[in-house]
Amino acid sequence: MPVGLSGLPELLPVSGVRWGVAEAAIKRPGRNDVALMEIAPDSSAAAVYTRNAFCAAPVSVAKRHGAAQATRYLLINSGNANAGTGAPGLQAALDSCRAVAELGHCQPEAVLPFSTGVIGEPLPLERIRRALPQALAGLSEQGWEAAARAIMTTDIVPKGISKQLVLNGKRVTITGIAKGSGMIRPDMATMLAYLATDAGVAQALLQQTLRQAADRSFNSITVDGDTSTNDACVLVATGQAGVTFASETDAGFAEFDAAVTQVCQALAQAIVRDGEGATKFITIDVQGGRDTAECRQVAYAVAHSPLVKTAFFASDPNWGRILAAVGRAGLDGLDVDKVTLHLGDVCIARGGGRAADYTEAAGQAVMREAEITITIALGRGSAEARVWTTDLSYDYVKINAEYRT
Amino acid sequence: MPVGLSGLPELLPVSGVRWGVAEAAIKRPGRNDVALMEIAPDSSAAAVYTRNAFCAAPVSVAKRHGAAQATRYLLINSGNANAGTGAPGLQAALDSCRAVAELGHCQPEAVLPFSTGVIGEPLPLERIRRALPQALAGLSEQGWEAAARAIMTTDIVPKGISKQLVLNGKRVTITGIAKGSGMIRPDMATMLAYLATDAGVAQALLQQTLRQAADRSFNSITVDGDTSTNDACVLVATGQAGVTFASETDAGFAEFDAAVTQVCQALAQAIVRDGEGATKFITIDVQGGRDTAECRQVAYAVAHSPLVKTAFFASDPNWGRILAAVGRAGLDGLDVDKVTLHLGDVCIARGGGRAADYTEAAGQAVMREAEITITIALGRGSAEARVWTTDLSYDYVKINAEYRT
Known part of the structure; x- marks a missing residue:
């Protein structure tokens, strides 16, 4: 059993972010294995990815689309990594973005795809496509826990944490979820982590915040020394709390920055505590x-x-x-x-x-x-x-x- | 069980080299755990050692004494690595050489000590000292197999090989033994290997031959990635076959050199085949x-x-x-x-x-x-x-x- 993890704490909603999940039966039926994050317009988003040369198809596509102000959806599936799948795998990742874009009325580039699971099997795109309407219909600000469960593979427990602080007189929430248990020696981020805050943060500053937090958290853990092909971590800032940071010298930013690092460290440590076979x-x-x-x-x-x-x-x-x-x-x-x-x-x-x-x-x-x-x-x-x-x-x-x- | 190792082949004696073994009950009684190699005068000897910064006390002493023409004895114990033992460990290694020198009527510097076993326990010097007369009394050219068994720790099987070839009209023998199963990622040599030949080889040429052979054998294996604190490999050339190499351009040397590499590769592969828990x-x-x-x-x-x-x-x-x-x-x-x-x-x-x-x-x-x-x-x-x-x-x-x- 995971070391010192006593159940998922309450995951607080982040205004401007909704999650929906669905069952696509990617590896086997009986569980939700697709999660969709919807991001409100005028948010910003930052991401860090694996440095493994054999990066997975969805990582290539997510990098190409770019985490940005225009990003509207994150599509995540478990049960299949879509890694080592060559050109057909790349096409499947692109097509999955297109499918979300059609249903969500946005550009395909506004969708970032993520996959986790077995390497080298073709992605069952049709099954994912058929599951999307269910995920969209269920979109909810309360969906963090369901998403944390849907992205699990060999994880024994779902992983997530929320943190609230008052910055410049406004209550700001940061909530994050992660999955990962094996092939853990992140060299950029971990095997999938998603964070969101209702603070507003300028795009470049958000990217810098995430990179530094990842270095002090996900990039400081190891289970087996094997850097994954699919590592990715995304931080979304919706700005709906009414506080916005444009520069690192802004009042309250240092506190916000430290809180993001704390959330990342808690998630990274949860991955180690749930490391494959871990007893210590x-x-x-x-x-x-x-x-x-x-x-x-x-x-x-x-x-x-x-x-x-x-x-x-x-x-x-x-x-x-x-x-x-x-x-x-x-x-x-x-x-x-x-x-x-x-x-x-x-x-x-x-x-x-x-x-x-x-x-x-x-x-x-x-x-x-x-x-x-x-x-x-x-x-x-x-x-x-x-x-x-x-x-x-x-x-x-x-x-x-x-x-x- | 070891992968593809079917018992120890016949180990041929090398004229000028004798082995004796004894029971010092270093870790537990009931087995020989001390081996002593006696080397005839006018032989040459070469050695390579671990690059681990925490090298064991016997490695420090063996390097200080130096494998050379003057080398008369190799003293090896299993059951205790005399590593991580600080100044007292160094003194124990020096004293063990002195004890052999007294009984064998040579300088302490003519004795090279080697230890293998658990790290961090004090070397039971007195028990080794008391076992030396038995080892000396039993010295024999037929002692290779007994020595191969005495130096084992977690090894399931003893490891050794002999190779004979005719060089310049003379029959030349190369025999080697090795031990090792875990903490195997040699960065210089393996966890203890001893080779001897009755060819004569000039000191510098012998060292070069051994280094190249080790690079192509012991330095190309890994079980667990952990470089040992005690790795050492020694090659002795007695010259008693009546053929001597002074330079690498000498007739027959290329063939001899290749044969040394083959013996080292067979021993290195035997260590992997007997790697801890190995099934492949x-x-x-x-x-x-x-x-x-x-x-x-x-x-x-x-x-x-x-x-x-x-x-x-x-x-x-x-x-x-x-x-x-x-x-x-x-x-x-x-x-x-x-x-x-x-x-x-x-x-x-x-x-x-x-x-x-x-x-x-x-x-x-x-x-x-x-x-x-x-x-x-x-x-x-x-x-x-x-x-x-x-x-x-x-x-x-x-x-x-x-x-x-």
Whole structure:
């Protein structure tokens, strides 16, 4: 079961955004697998996408159409990634936008398509097309939870969060949903996240806000090191709360910006907590590096080590595996005698070896927790980075060995 | 069970090299866990070691002593890696050399120490010291198999091979043993391999021969992407066959050099075949790259992908995961439309998507085999690289979750 996720919190409506869902039976019948977000005119929209060279057809089309003020609809399906599908896949993504545009009376370019699910199968376009009227008929400001459920694949729980704050005397709402559990090592955004706010934000500023928030959230998590072909994250700002930001120096913007990052971090952490087979939620703090890049390099070397991950699954304070991962991270001239390693509050290694006052009992007490922080101090600078990850369990293998069966 | 390993072949003695083993009960009693190689005077020796910044104490000492003409003994223990043990660990490694030197009447610098096993526990030096007389008393040219067994940790089977060839009218023997199963992504050599030949080879030439052979064998395998703290590989040349090489242009040297590489490749592949939890032996051929480095980058991205590895475990031709791994390997300007992917002889993807003539049945027929070759053609140059790896199974998690219990 997901680590420390206790059900979906109340998702507050965002004025100017409506969601509708429908059952297209893309992978199997019996669930809603299409979600449609309708965006009010005069909103702005920003998006970030995967850097995987094999990006999926819908990612190519969404990039081509561009998240912009003109964007009217987001069309999302689960059960099929429409990735590795070549020219026919691209055509199917374009045609799906056209189908929404006809029903919604807008240009096809005002529709951004997103897909998630198995790679390499043709998208069942006709079934999606037939499901669209149902999704449109059901459009509602209350539709966030239904959308969060419709976009799930191997996710055990739906993921979403709302945040309200008062900015310049107006109540502003930010609501976001996300899906993702495996193939998680976002390099731009995560495996599908959708956020909206009723604040108004100028297009360029909105894009900058989203990029920075994604870097501090979705781009700092990993489950298995595999960057998805379909990663995408969209932030919509409708402006219907009566407060608008044109520049980052505007009063209240810093607070708004921080709130967007907090929502993104909550969603990103929810993806890790629901990581495939996860039994632990692990925070890796690397400090004392020469720059952020090398701190991230160390954090990811530890986060991706199957030996570290299986030790966490076993609640085994096998710190030698953590040191070995730090040592192979490829840092130039790393002086191991200056490296210090903490598990929670327990200093476990110092000066290249086990800390003199360390006891196995103290290490094990930390390891038995479901949420664990590793702190690695490199002792060669003042930069730092934080990455969130999971352990590696039998269930990870089971989920991924049986995925297509 | 190891993939395609059918018992240890006959290991031929190498004149000038004797092995003795003993039980020091380092991790638990009931098996020989110390091996001692005695090298005849006037031999030469070469070694390559891990690049992990957290290299183990014995690696530091072996590098300091230096594999050279003066090298008389290799002392190897399993059950304890003497890594992450700080200054006391370094002293223990030095003291173990001193103990051998006293009994063997040589300088401590003529002894190279090696350890393999759990990281971070103090080396039980006294128990090793007490076991040395037994190892010395049992020294024998027939001792290769006993040594191959004594150095095992999570290995299921001992690993070794012999090769004989006639060079310049003399019969030359090369025999090698290795151990390794997890924490396998050698970056210099593997988790302990020892080779000897009765050919004579000048010191510098021997080092060059070993480095090139290691690059084409131990440095081209991965089980879990975790470079060990203790990797080491030693090649000894006793000269007792009556043929000596001083330069790479000497008659017969090219043949000798190729034979050393073949022995190293057989040992490296045996480590993969006995990789922790392995049920498949996978060869990844990357062709058509701009240079070898980018071909290796792609090969390792695929070889380390937990999603690819679990798909192999499930015998699932989930080629989308392979393409996704190629796409995230970080190649600048990769044109996915030029990438072609074969599973065995079956063309599975072409032009960024599934090959038109591909059938799931054909893909599954290949995947059901225990030995599978993936060929990835990048279509942007003429460089190539080959890497050998395993799948990721329930047993991998089991072995590593229970390692210290």
